[in-house]
Structure formats: structure tokens, C-alpha cells
Amino acid sequence: MRARDIAVTGIGATTPLGGTVDTTWAGLLEGCSGVRDVGPDMLQGSGLSVTIAASVATDPATRLDAVEAKRLDRVQQAALVAAAEAWADAGSPQVDGTRLAVAVGTGVGGIGTLLREDDTLENRGQRRISPRAVPMLMANGPAAAVSIRYGAKAGSYTPVSACSSGAEAIVMAARLIRSGEADVVIAGGAEAAITPFTVAAFLQTRALSTLIADPASASRPFASDRDGFVLGEGAGILVLESPEHAMTRGATVHAVLRGVGIASDAFHMTAPADDGQGQITAITKALNDAGMSPAEVGHVNAHATGTSLGDLAEAKAIKAIFGDTVPVTAPKASLGHLFGAAGAVEAIIAVRSVAQEVIPPTRNLHQGNVDPELGLDIVTAKRRGTSPAALSNSFGFGGQNVSLIFSKG
DSSP states (O other): OOTTOEEEEEEEEEBTTBSSHHHHHHHHHTTOOOOEEOHHHHSTTOOOSOOEEBOOSSOGGGGSOHHHHHTSOHHHHHHHHHHHHHHHHTTOOOOOGGGEEEEEEOSSOSHHHHHHHHHHHHHHOGGGSOTTHHHHHSTTHHHHHHHHHHTOOSOEEOOOOGGGHHHHHHHHHHHHHHTTSOSEEEEEEEEOOOSHHHHHHHHHTTOBOOOOSSGGGTOOTTBTTOOOBOBBOEEEEEEEEOHHHHHHTTOOOOEEEEEEEEEEOOSOSSSOOTTOHHHHHHHHHHHHHHTOOGGGOOEEEOOOOSOHHHHHHHHHHHHHHHTTOSEEEOTHHHHOBOGGGHHHHHHHHHHHHHHHTEEOOOTTOOTTTBOTTTOOEEOSSOEESOOSEEEEEEEETTTEEEEEEEEOO
């Protein structure tokens, strides 16, 4: 490892495909779907035209102490569950709390608590508001909960950059380690925003898929008939360490974070820049940071949400740097869009991809329905024997662009 490399020593996740990294990875490789009709249990009585979403496969509250779970919003519960798996996977490292930091991003934080307590205020009055409402709804709640659990005193950070929040948290972690401010950072993203309000709001932006007849086929990035994303929830957490710290304690290194890149479009609140320059810049920065050429990247884990404009813009950016031969995969076809957690969960997928040298397939795609305008080599069945380096993209509303490059340790 180079001095600037970051060791990935622990990974944890709770997603629509499974309550752990292993179950999520297995479901992804098998081409499973985590999308279903959640109307009966999450959107009941809302009267929404779309009631499909990708809820987590395992309720995070069932994996925590009952009293603790009651004091946490669902997004905080998910973050703690994923962090527990990641920390155990890393071997529960012994680290001075002043050298341990946390960076956990989220798109909207504890919105479930916010909406529920607002209803309480309107229907039952001020005195019935929970005294725990503020710590449950605040955006830094997931990061704070994780930092308290593990005694992280080197800083607790909360990037809030829509769909790129989790990936941006990983960039922040890399910078903290490289600057010498921390030896270990627990980093990632969490989201739990499947509510009638958020679904209705995304429907009004025309960003959500309305292909509700067959929920499992609704999320179809890169397909010629794609019509939007499917809202999901979950959390992904990585334990990141300096090479020296990981080596000194004899840690198992899953993969290495080689390069990071951030850029902004400064163009539009919800649409990507027409020329894709912000995305191109983020990818280029990640390559330069890694000291790698485009030819050294074995595949691209695309942001690819399934929106018409978004997928096309990303395809242009990928082709501008890699041409049309690099393999591209889109995990959101199986996972749905985990919003603030997406970048972290997909970073974990990239880690597994380079460690096992396999590219997971893009569900709901076959050669007959791939959008010909994209001009990409999209992986529709899992591939083995790939080059041990992967680029993972995360692009968010507001023109937020983040790219990460992982390679074998």
C-alpha cells in the first residue's frame, strides 16, 4: 500500500436484499430484487399512486436492545446495526478514542420522527411531543449514535449531500486519516425515508418510477424504458484505517481505497449538467488521486438510478474517460435507491467486487432493452476474472458528484 492509501478493514450493511453484507452480496450476485409493495405496512392509507419501495429486509429495531431502539429514529437504528457488523468484521480494533473519528452521511436524517411528531403537535398539542424528538430527528443523529457507541472522540461528521452523502463521508474519512487527525474512521451512510410525504414529494418531481404492476422490475437503470428510481432505505458502514495502523495490529484488509474525487455541477438543483463536466471532473480527480490510468480500472459501479436524464449524463461521463469498453454495473436495479446510504452501500459492493474479482449483474436488463443511446458495456450477468480495481460513482441532487476508487489490498 502507498502512504496515501486507506485500508478497508471492516464492512457492514443492512439493505433491502439482506440484513448483512453477506446476504446483500449473495442477493446481488443472484440478481434478486429488494423492491416490493410497501403500502400495507409503510404507506397505509396514504392514497398514493405509487406504493412500491425497497425497505430493509430486516427491521433494524429487532437487532437492538428494545429500550435503545425506542429512543432512536429508524435511520439511527440502521446506522448502528451496520456499524456493529463493520466493527466486528474489523476485529473490534483497540484504538485511542482521540484517534478514532466517525463520518456518517444521510440525505434527510430522522424524517420519520419529524413527521410523526408534527402530527402529534397538530392533533394532541405541545405537551405530547416527545422530549427525545430533537436527537431523533437531527441529521447528525446517526453519526452521533455511532460515535457514542464506540467512543470516537476525534470528531463526528455528517455530510448531507443528497444521494452522494454516504460516499462523501468516505472521502471525509480518507482526508481525516491522510491529514493525521485520525488513525481509524467509521464511515458510511444511512437512510430511512420511506414515508408518504417523501414518496409524494419525489413523485411531484417526476423522479420516481411508476411501473408498479411488477415491483421487482420497476427499477431498471440503463433500460430504454426506464422511468425513474425506486426509493429505498438502509445503511452501509466501513471501518477505514491508515496503512500503518492496520499493519501494526495485523488487520485483515478487504481492499484499499486508492483515490477519491469530489466536484459540483453548479448547474441545476435536480438535473445533471448537460455536458457531464462535474461528473467527469470527479472521476478524473479520483484517478489522479489514485495515481491510476483509466485502463487500470476493471469496472465502473455506476450511480445509475434509472432516471432518463441521469443515466444518460453518467454514460456520457464514463465514455469521455473510459471509452465504451469498460464494464459497467448498476446495483440500484436490485437495491432501489438508498439515497444518502447508497454511496456507502455501493462502496461496500465495490470492495467485495475487487476482493472476489467478480462484477455483479444489473437486474432487469437484457440485450433487447438496453438503451442503445448509452453506448456502454453494461453487465447483465455476473462476470469473473476482472481487473482488481473498481470505480464507484455517487451523484446527488444539487449537482453533488463523488467518485471513489478501490483496489485489492
